[in-house]
Amino acid sequence: MRTSRRARAGQYAALLAYLVFLAFPFLWLVSTAFKPARELATLHPTWLPRDPTLDNFRQAFDEQPLLRAASNSLVAALGAAVIAVLIATPMAYVMARHRTRLAKAATGWVVVSQAFPFVLVIIPLFLVLKNLHLINSVAGLVMVYVVWALPFALWMLVGYVRAVPAEMEEAAAVDGAGKLRTLVSITAPLLAPGIVATALFAFITAWNEFFFALVLLKTPEKQTLPVVLTHFLGAEGVADLGPLAAAAFLATIPSLVVFALIQKRITGGMLAGAVKS
Amino acid sequence: MRTRMSMRRGGGRGWLAGLIAGLVLVAGSGCSGDGGGSEDGRVTLRFQSLAWQKESVDVNKELVREWNATHPDVEVEYVQGSWDSVHDQLLTSFEGGEAPDIIHDASDDLADFAYGGYLADLRGLLSERLTSDIPGRSWETTTFGDGIYGVPFLQEPRVLIANATWLKESGVRIPTPEKPWSWDEFRRITDRLSTGEGKYGVAWPLKEPVSATLNLSLSTGGQLFHRGADGKVRIRFEEGDEVVPRTIHDQVNVDDSASGSTLGSGGSDTLPGFFGGKYAMVPLGFSYRQQIVQQAPKGFDWQVLPAPAGTDGLTQGVSPQTLSVAEDSPHKKEAAAFIDFLLRPRNMVRLALGDWMLPTGTQALRDPALRGEKDGWAVGAAVAGELRSAPAQSVRGYPEWKDKVATPAYQSYYSGAIGMGELRRRLVGDGNRVLARYQR
Numbered sequence: 001m002r003t004s005r006r007a008r009a010g011q012y013a014a015l016l017a018y019l020v021f022l023a024f025p026f027l028w029l030v031s032t033a034f035k036p037a038r039e040l041a042t043l044h045p046t047w048l049p050r051d052p053t054l055d056n057f058r059q060a061f062d063e064q065p066l067l068r069a070a071s072n073s074l075v076a077a078l079g080a081a082v083i084a085v086l087i088a089t090p091m092a093y094v095m096a097r098h099r100t101r102l103a104k105a106a107t108g109w110v111v112v113s114q115a116f117p118f119v120l121v122i123i124p125l126f127l128v129l130k131n132l133h134l135i136n137s138v139a140g141l142v143m144v145y146v147v148w149a150l151p152f153a154l155w156m157l158v159g160y161v162r163a164v165p166a167e168m169e170e171a172a173a174v175d176g177a178g179k180l181r182t183l184v185s186i187t188a189p190l191l192a193p194g195i196v197a198t199a200l201f202a203f204i205t206a207w208n209e210f211f212f213a214l215v216l217l218k219t220p221e222k223q224t225l226p227v228v229l230t231h232f233l234g235a236e237g238v239a240d241l242g243p244l245a246a247a248a249f250l251a252t253i254p255s256l257v258v259f260a261l262i263q264k265r266i267t268g269g270m271l272a273g274a275v276k277s
Numbered sequence: 278m279r280t281r282m283s284m285r286r287g288g289g290r291g292w293l294a295g296l297i298a299g300l301v302l303v304a305g306s307g308c309s310g311d312g313g314g315s316e317d318g319r320v321t322l323r324f325q326s327l328a329w330q331k332e333s334v335d336v337n338k339e340l341v342r343e344w345n346a347t348h349p350d351v352e353v354e355y356v357q358g359s360w361d362s363v364h365d366q367l368l369t370s371f372e373g374g375e376a377p378d379i380i381h382d383a384s385d386d387l388a389d390f391a392y393g394g395y396l397a398d399l400r401g402l403l404s405e406r407l408t409s410d411i412p413g414r415s416w417e418t419t420t421f422g423d424g425i426y427g428v429p430f431l432q433e434p435r436v437l438i439a440n441a442t443w444l445k446e447s448g449v450r451i452p453t454p455e456k457p458w459s460w461d462e463f464r465r466i467t468d469r470l471s472t473g474e475g476k477y478g479v480a481w482p483l484k485e486p487v488s489a490t491l492n493l494s495l496s497t498g499g500q501l502f503h504r505g506a507d508g509k510v511r512i513r514f515e516e517g518d519e520v521v522p523r524t525i526h527d528q529v530n531v532d533d534s535a536s537g538s539t540l541g542s543g544g545s546d547t548l549p550g551f552f553g554g555k556y557a558m559v560p561l562g563f564s565y566r567q568q569i570v571q572q573a574p575k576g577f578d579w580q581v582l583p584a585p586a587g588t589d590g591l592t593q594g595v596s597p598q599t600l601s602v603a604e605d606s607p608h609k610k611e612a613a614a615f616i617d618f619l620l621r622p623r624n625m626v627r628l629a630l631g632d633w634m635l636p637t638g639t640q641a642l643r644d645p646a647l648r649g650e651k652d653g654w655a656v657g658a659a660v661a662g663e664l665r666s667a668p669a670q671s672v673r674g675y676p677e678w679k680d681k682v683a684t685p686a687y688q689s690y691y692s693g694a695i696g697m698g699e700l701r702r703r704l705v706g707d708g709n710r711v712l713a714r715y716q717r
Binding site: 037059063064119122127130210214218219220233234237 | 323327329330331334354355356357359360361362365366369370372373374375377383484485543544545548549550552553554555562565568571572573574575
């Protein structure tokens with residue numbers, strides 16, 4: 001079935017409109033980051049700054065410890081991503097391959113756990129971490145992020161494991177490979193894109209997380225980037241818009257870089273599972 | 278191929294192990310053990326400040342440095358908080374027993390914390406100098422029950438920021454604190470300033486319509502909340518409560534002298550229209566002057582005018598910024614001493630200049646730096662004596678009444694969806710039902 005030219009043009013137009021829709025907030029953020037204060041309050045704002053400046057970046061770095069906060073965020077997000085994946089992968093494998101009642105119950109619990117709002121758990125969590133002397137500690141925050149990311153990571157990975165045909169493992173077993181060898185040489189490579197996608201999810205969730213970091217970290221030295229970004233906000237929604245945009249722009253860069261680096265693996269993995277022989 | 282893959286995987290595992298080890302080490306080293314207590318007899322206090330503008334943060338940090346330099350036995354650690362999330366963050370910290378020793382907040386946020394026993398009663402902790410320097414009407418904003426749970430130190434009235442050129446060219450009388458506009462006159466003038474074609478005499482940024490309306494209604498004798506002999510608070514919507522809402526409603530819906538599109542906006546959102554010549558005046562908090570100085574186009578001539586006056590003159594409600602001490606702090610005396618230092622007249626002036634607000638202290642308010650004509654300081658200083666505690670900020674149930682009843686009711690009224698009768702019914706009927714639940 002061939003698509004007509006007109007339909008194809010419509011598809012591209014729709015795709016372009018969607019891309020613009022997705023990119024608009026980011027492009028506006030970048031534009032704002034380079035505008036001087038006077039251009040931020042004009043009645044007819046322009047896409048491109050008329051008088052581009054780096055003052056907002058200078059001010060953002062002068063006023064807030066952005067590098068230290070970014071380093072804290074990086075440690076927390078990387079820690080959460082790595083640990084969540086290390087825990088979730090074997091769990092997901094068991095839940096996907098052995099469909100017992102326990103696995104079903106665990107899946108149900110995972111779904112239910114997603115329904116708990118932050119505010120419901122924050123005070124008990126705070127008290128537990130306090131007893132463990134993990135308040136105001138990046139380690140404590142990593143632990144929270146791992147727990148918070150784990151259900152969804154598990155749910156994602158179960159899907160990826162199920163997409164790996166069990167017949168391939170059986171074939172490896174027939175060829176004499178042991179269970180461990182099968183897992184390492186057959187299943188793990190096929191699962192890699194899924195693991196990367198899950199790690200990316202955990203990383204971005206932790207990188208962007210605000211509320212736990214706000215409550216659990218007390219001293220400025222430990223604060224993460226999302227918490228420090230709020231220091232550009234005043235009462236009643238007033239904001240120091242230029243420096244805020246500059247800092248927020250810088251804060252999005254690591255996510256973009258991580259995604260750019262691994263997107264080939266993700267799409268490659270998705271395509272690999274798309275066609276069945 | 279096989280060997281290469283194995284090597285790569287082996288290398289990957291090594292890399293992963295190294296990363297995890299590194300993370301554990303870094304995270305472990307990040308474990309705190311500040312304790313906040315005293316070591317070798319030295320006391321460490323945590324001061325959580327909500328200052329956010331550069332000048333204000335700089336002043337706060339400078340003052341902390343000055344304190345630390347002269348008080349080697351009591352070290353103050355500056356912690357940056359955020360207005361955006363302070364309530365939730367403090368509530369959790371209080372519950373967990375990890376609250377900062379000295380807490381910067383606003384008086385309208387203190388009621389829950391004061392009644393909840395999280396804040397120290399400051400009576401007996403503060404010096405006579407500080408207690409007598411701040412007027413009683415300001416202390417009322419932080420008095421809950423019998424106790425005083427914060428030191429009010431900075432406040433801002435709502436003023437009219439006006440396009441001076443527009444006003445001059447229109448020939449209207451320019452109000453002064455001594456001879457302000459009445460609400461009727463204000464309405465007439467905004468009507469005269471409106472020239473049609475999308476140009477309005479005023480733009481009301483009423484994202485938070487309740488506090489704006491209630492605070493301004495004090496000028497017309499509006500109380501809304503009345504405490505009876507039984508100690509219970511009831512809502513009555515009387516003549517004095519009608520003037521401000523009716524003026525705004527009529528400007529938007531009858532005269533077309535106020536823009537309807539800004540009713541849901543915050544103050545900052547109206548500035549592009551103000552600078553662009555769409556609005557002749559914008560009622561804003563006094564501290565917005567800083568944004569105007571930073572953002573106004575070159576050559577834009579603006580001025581600060583007092584808000585309109587009613588039967589009670591220029592009286593306005595305010596919720597000052599406050600400094601409190603956590604009840605759990607083991608060093609309340611030292612914390613109070615730091616507050617006393619921070620609020621010495623000269624320091625209060627520095628804090629006020631940094632935040633573009635007015636100090637509550639009478640000595641600080643006399644400082645010439647806060648009385649100049651430039652940037653409208655003189656107008657603010659002149660109305661400072663008329664500022665009172667915002668209505669109802671100590672009434673239990675007020676936040677629920679505000680969010681569930683009053684905000685939608687005022688928004689509907691200002692947009693013209695309901696009339697004054699329905700507004701009254703909702704504020705009083707629905708409102709008293711909410712308050713009753715808190716006063717059983």
